[in-house]
Amino acid sequence: MGTIWEQFANFAVFNPEIKLKIMKVTAFIRKTAKKNDVDTKATIYFRLRDGKKDIKAASELVISPNHWSADRQGYKDRVALVAENEKMDLNHKVQALTRMIEKEYKEDAGSEWLGEVIDKFHHPEKYKTEEELAIENPPTFAELFDEFLEKHNLSEVRKKNFRVVKRALMRYELFVRKTRRGMKHFTLDIHTTTKETLADMWDFMENEYMYAEEYPDIYETIPEKRTPQPRGKNTLIDSFSRIRTFGAIIKARPPIDRLTSSLWKNVFMELRFILPFKNVTNCLKLICLLVHNLPFNVISLCSNLL
Numbered sequence: 001m002g003t004i005w006e007q008f009a010n011f012a013v014f015n016p017e018i019k020l021k022i023m024k025v026t027a028f029i030r031k032t033a034k035k036n037d038v039d040t041k042a043t044i045y046f047r048l049r050d051g052k053k054d055i056k057a058a059s060e061l062v063i064s065p066n067h068w069s070a071d072r073q074g075y076k077d078r079v080a081l082v083a084e085n086e087k088m089d090l091n092h093k094v095q096a097l098t099r100m101i102e103k104e105y106k107e108d109a110g111s112e113w114l115g116e117v118i119d120k121f122h123h124p125e126k127y128k129t130e131e132e133l134a135i136e137n138p139p140t141f142a143e144l145f146d147e148f149l150e151k152h153n154l155s156e157v158r159k160k161n162f163r164v165v166k167r168a169l170m171r172y173e174l175f176v177r178k179t180r181r182g183m184k185h186f187t188l189d190i191h192t193t194t195k196e197t198l199a200d201m202w203d204f205m206e207n208e209y210m211y212a213e214e215y216p217d218i219y220e221t222i223p224e225k226r227t228p229q230p231r232g233k234n235t236l237i238d239s240f241s242r243i244r245t246f247g248a249i250i251k252a253r254p255p256i257d258r259l260t261s262s263l264w265k266n267v268f269m270e271l272r273f274i275l276p277f278k279n280v281t282n283c284l285k286l287i288c289l290l291v292h293n294l295p296f297n298v299i300s301l302c303s304n305l306l
Contacts, residue, residue: 023050025101027094033065057114060122097121141169141188165242167222172204174218
């Protein structure tokens with residue numbers, strides 16, 4: 001009987017109206033080398049055949065001609081002079097690129113298309129959209145502050161006040177990296193900020209004058225003209241009000257996802273536990289200022305909680 005493919009091939013032979021087209025991608029090399037030459041490197045090419053179509057393009061993968069196995073599409077079975085991880089890495093790349101070519105293939109594809117697919121495999125960053133790059137490299141709090149100051153018409157006095165808060169937040173990041181186990185790479189991120197983060201920021205800014213003495217290197221990295229002094233509650237409210245810049249910036253950016261939006265609503269609904277004062281007006285003032293466009297129903301709920 002034979003295999004299914006053999007039966008299908010025989011069926012196609014006796015039924016010429018059926019067009020048997022099997023697209024196939026293979027890797028190959030063109031260069032040869034003398035028997036014991038392992039220094040010469042050959043470029044690995046990729047070939048796509050589909051009916052009468054036969055296109056080829058070079059990749060950036062290389063291998064010694066004496067180590068190449070056309071049957072295995074990679075290193076020969078026994079190559080003692082090359083580390084196992086290096087052999088596996090090249091074999092996996094050949095397989096991955098082959099799959100990528102097969103996946104992206106279209107009937108009107110030509111040599112230029114094949115070369116572009118191979119280039120995309122080696123340099124994916126060249127083909128990413130601005131949105132994809134923005135997701136992979138989100139702006140830091142400091143960058144958001146800079147962007148806000150550039151795009152908004154503020155007086156020099158207000159810009160100066162914003163920069164004071166920006167430097168405090170940058171020092172807070174350094175403080176967390178220095179004092180918290182497992183947080184050496186901590187950065188403030190609007191998508192992961194919680195009520196605990198805000199409470200910690202409040203505590204840091206309230207006690208920064210003490211931390212300045214204990215961790216002088218932080219203030220050498222991000223200095224102030226004057227040595228940090230104790231901050232009163234009104235000063236802290238004013239400082240936290242500057243954080244509304246993030247709400248303004250988010251408003252001008254593409255909408256954040258529902259999960260992030262929900263997270264921030266929960267953060268501000270539970271903010272009351274970090275506010276050690278009785279004045280409801282001041283509490284609501286802080287909450288309203290923290291997010292530029294906080295929905296009214298959230299503000300009302302905060303009022304009920306307080």
